[in-house]
Amino acid sequence: MKKILGxxxxxxxxxxxGCTEKEIEKKDKLVFAQLSDxxxxxxxxxxxxxxxxxxxxxxDRLFEIDEKTGTTIPSLVENYKRLDxxxxxxxxxxxxxxxxxxxxxxxxxxFTIERAKQNPKVSHLYKMIKDIVILSDSExxxxxxxxxxxLLNHLSHKSSSIINKKEVLKDEVKYFENPxxxxxxxxxxxxxxxxxxxxxxxxxxxxxxxxxTVVIKAVPEENSxxxxxxxxxxxxxxxxxxxxxxxxxxxGKVKVYSGPSTTTGYIGLNTKSPTLSNKVLRQAIALAVxxxxxxxxIYLGKTKVANQFLSPSVFGYNKNAKDAEFNPxxxxxxxxxxxxxxxxxxxxxxxxxxVQVATIIQDQLKRIGLDLxxxxxxxxxFLSQTGSGNTDMFIMGWGPSTYDAxxxxxxxxxxxxxxxxxxxxxxxxxxxxxxxxxxxxxSDNEKRKGYYIAIQDILNxxxxxxxxxxxxxxxxANASLKNISATGYPEFYKYEF
Numbered sequence: 001m002k003k004i005l006g007x008x009x010x011x012x013x014x015x016x017x018g019c020t021e022k023e024i025e026k027k028d029k030l031v032f033a034q035l036s037d038x039x040x041x042x043x044x045x046x047x048x049x050x051x052x053x054x055x056x057x058x059x060d061r062l063f064e065i066d067e068k069t070g071t072t073i074p075s076l077v078e079n080y081k082r083l084d085x086x087x088x089x090x091x092x093x094x095x096x097x098x099x100x101x102x103x104x105x106x107x108x109x110x111f112t113i114e115r116a117k118q119n120p121k122v123s124h125l126y127k128m129i130k131d132i133v134i135l136s137d138s139e140x141x142x143x144x145x146x147x148x149x150x151l152l153n154h155l156s157h158k159s160s161s162i163i164n165k166k167e168v169l170k171d172e173v174k175y176f177e178n179p180x181x182x183x184x185x186x187x188x189x190x191x192x193x194x195x196x197x198x199x200x201x202x203x204x205x206x207x208x209x210x211x212x213t214v215v216i217k218a219v220p221e222e223n224s225x226x227x228x229x230x231x232x233x234x235x236x237x238x239x240x241x242x243x244x245x246x247x248x249x250x251x252g253k254v255k256v257y258s259g260p261s262t263t264t265g266y267i268g269l270n271t272k273s274p275t276l277s278n279k280v281l282r283q284a285i286a287l288a289v290x291x292x293x294x295x296x297x298i299y300l301g302k303t304k305v306a307n308q309f310l311s312p313s314v315f316g317y318n319k320n321a322k323d324a325e326f327n328p329x330x331x332x333x334x335x336x337x338x339x340x341x342x343x344x345x346x347x348x349x350x351x352x353x354x355v356q357v358a359t360i361i362q363d364q365l366k367r368i369g370l371d372l373x374x375x376x377x378x379x380x381x382f383l384s385q386t387g388s389g390n391t392d393m394f395i396m397g398w399g400p401s402t403y404d405a406x407x408x409x410x411x412x413x414x415x416x417x418x419x420x421x422x423x424x425x426x427x428x429x430x431x432x433x434x435x436x437x438x439x440x441x442x443s444d445n446e447k448r449k450g451y452y453i454a455i456q457d458i459l460n461x462x463x464x465x466x467x468x469x470x471x472x473x474x475x476x477a478n479a480s481l482k483n484i485s486a487t488g489y490p491e492f493y494k495y496e497f
Contacts, residue, residue, distance in 0.1 A: 027497040028212040030481070032490065033225045033237040035351055036379035037218040038196060041187070042176040043161035044116040047411070047422060048383060049399075052158040053238075054216055056489040057185040057198055059161030062090065062109065063152055067487050070313055070403040072152040076104065076162060076182070078138075085147040085443060086130075092138040096205045098164050100180045106140040111165035113142070113155075120421050122159040124410050128440065146441050149448060153402035184209050184493035194218055200493070210496035220378070222352050229254045229476045236477040236490070241353055242300040248476055255479045258302070259486030262311050262408075263399030263471040265303075267347075267361070271464050272426040273392045275345060280338050282463035286324040287331035288368045289361055295469050298356050306467035308456050309398070309408060315445075316405025316452035323460045323467065332368040341369040347393040348375050350382035354395045357468070387420030394424065397471060401488055405452045410436055413455075413464065427464035 038051040043059055046052055063072045074080065078091045096104040110132040117126040128148040133141040144151065154160065167180045178187045184206065185198035195217040200209040219225045219234070226244045228234030230253070240248070240256060248254040269276050269285070276282055291305045308321040335341050345365075349358050355376055362372040372393075377385060386394045400407040411422030414436055418426050432455055439451035459465070473486040483494045 026210075027480075028210065029215070030211045030213070030235045030492060030495065030497075031215045031217060031228075031233065032492070033217050033219040033228060033234045035218070035220055035239055037191075037193060037216065039380060039383075040176065041179055041190075043163070044112070044119045044159050045121060046158065047121055048379075050379065052401075053489055054196055054198070055158050055161055056183075057214065057492055058179050058183045058187065059158075059163070059181040060096075060183050061156055061158070061160050061162065063156040065153070065156050065401065065403050067313075067403075070315065072156055075156075076109075083141075086144050088142045088144075088151060089135075090140055090142065092140075093205065094138065096182055097203055098167075098180050098182055099186045099201055099203075100164070100167070102164060102166065102180075103137075104162065104182055105137045106134045107137075108162055108165045109140060110134060111168070112162045113160060115163070115168075116159050119159075122157070124414065124417060124421075125154040125157055125159060125407065147443050148440060149443055149445075150402065150404045150406045150440065153404040153407070157402050157407065185214060188213070198492075204493065206493065209493035211492050214492050220351070226476070229478070232478070235481060236475055236484075238475060238490075239351070239353070240474050240476040242298070242302045242474075244476075245302075245474075253479055254476055255484075257475045257477065257484050257486045258472050260311070260313055261399055261471050261473040261486075261488060262314050262401065262403060263397045263473075264306050264309055264311050265357075265395070265397045265468045265471055266306070266309065267466040267468060268386065268394045268396055268425045269464055269466070270389055270392050270394075270424075270426055271428075271462075272389060275343055276392050278338075278340070279462060280334055281340055281343065283324070283461075284331040284334040284340070284368065285365065285370070286463045286466050287327045287334070288364050288370075289466055289468070290326045290328075290364055291468050292326070293364075294357055294360050297360060298353065299469065303469040303471055306470050309412070309459065309465065309467050310405055310452070311399070311470040314400055314403055314405060314408055316408065316439075316449055318449070318453050318456060321453070321456050321460075324463070328364070328368050335369050342371065343369075344371045344373070345392040346373045346375055347395065348377055348382055348385055348391040349395050350377055350379050352376075357395055383420070386424040389419070389424075389426055395468075396424070399471070399488065405448075406436070406440055409452070409455060413459070425464040427462075429458060429462065432458055 036050040038054040043055045064075045078093045080090045128144045130145040131143045164180045168175045184204045188197040188199040190196045198214040200212045225237040245256045310317045358374045365372045411417045415428035417423040435451045439448050442448045
């Protein structure tokens with residue numbers, strides 16, 4: 001008996017030892033799903049969320065946003081000071097390297113910001129910068145033409161991701177296919193339209209990532225993302241429908257992370273289309289849309305009805321703002337009085353979830369005498385069609401990652417941004433343009449808020465867009481994946497299994 005017990009104990013210890021060795025080899029590959037793959041890895045040429053998720057992993061910026069407080073914090077910056085209201089002096093962190101071994105220098109920063117300033121998609125973020133003066137390899141001054149309140153916020157935007165000047169000048173096209181940058185990951189392979197695979201930067205200045213490989217995969221169908229999480233084929237996913245949250249967490253294999261975001265879901269109204277150039281029609285539509293029913297039906301009450309384009313976490317938000325109240329009776333009267341009954345409209349959407357939202361709106365507009373056709377488009381086609389004005393209406397979300405009203409409003413309603421640069425409603429109002437410009441130059445925060453409140457009042461009257469709900473950041477993730485928080489952009493380098 002003693003002999004048998006000894007053999008059993010020895011075998012048990014051997015097996016246990018084998019398991020322990022296996023457990024040491026932790027999983028280090030993460031498959032992340034989102035609606036679309038990146039459209040570009042050029043940070044100065046990108047404003048769409050799905051591209052910027054990849055860009056966030058590959059590049060670093062001078063500053064980042066602390067999403068808990070909405071304030072800017074240094075990233076590539078060792079320290080900084082304002083010499084006056086026009087001059088910002090920056091000292092870069094030492095020994096930060098690009099993935100090819102080059103040291104980060106002031107020349108790379110100057111080159112990046114000046115390149116961003118030249119691109120119409122994002123130039124509005126940097127047009128107030130008059131000059132960038134290099135003091136040394138690690139020191140520089142950013143000089144603005146006038147006081148520019150949101151400067152630090154703008155320097156946290158993904159379009160200010162620092163690129164390697166020397167390598168871009170060698171071959172710009174090749175560079176953005178496989179960027180040489182300072183971030184936690186670099187491109188291993190990219191199958192356009194399907195997925196992009198990233199490998200960890202072992203020399204990352206913030207530490208060696210535990211997750212060695214990240215696959216960002218395009219999965220347009222919501223149901224496929226949910227099933228992938230359940231089967232384990234997907235480790236983490238963006239855009240999880242509210243109806244699936246509880247079911248996903250039931251078996252304990254998946255955890256859902258949710259938190260308030262800067263995003264507002266909205267209806268864009270093409271103010272230059274033959275039909276919606278009529279302000280009365282836009283006002284009637286605003287009165288006919290029951291936002292609460294959308295929030296309750298599609299989002300199961302997990303989001304909040306929006307009364308303005310800015311979300312509560314963004315500077316400039318006005319808690320007392322009042323937009324059009326749900327009043328279908330009055331909406332129908334307005335249509336009758338102006339001979340607009342029976343008007344035909346088309347609305348573009350980019351996901352099955354937004355088809356559901358559009359279907360509710362379609363029914364609500366039908367009740368007041370409007371005929372709405374729904375068109376579902378792939379993300380790239382959606383951006384192209386809305387940017388060229390080839391639809392009457394669209395459903396979209398906008399989240400100013402800078403946490404400042406300037407980036408909330410300026411790209412979406414300033415006349416200089418009309419079209420694919422951001423202003424997809426083709427809205428132009430000289431007074432709004434003036435208010436936006438004054439808010440940029442104002443250093444007194446209360447006065448700045450006053451300008452944004454005045455803008456809200458004009459938008460409520462002219463209705464180039466209808467805010468629907470203030471969204472949440474939602475991730476579904478493998479329950480064994482740790483250190484996740486519901487941030488606007490996933491931080492893969494912080495995670496581990």
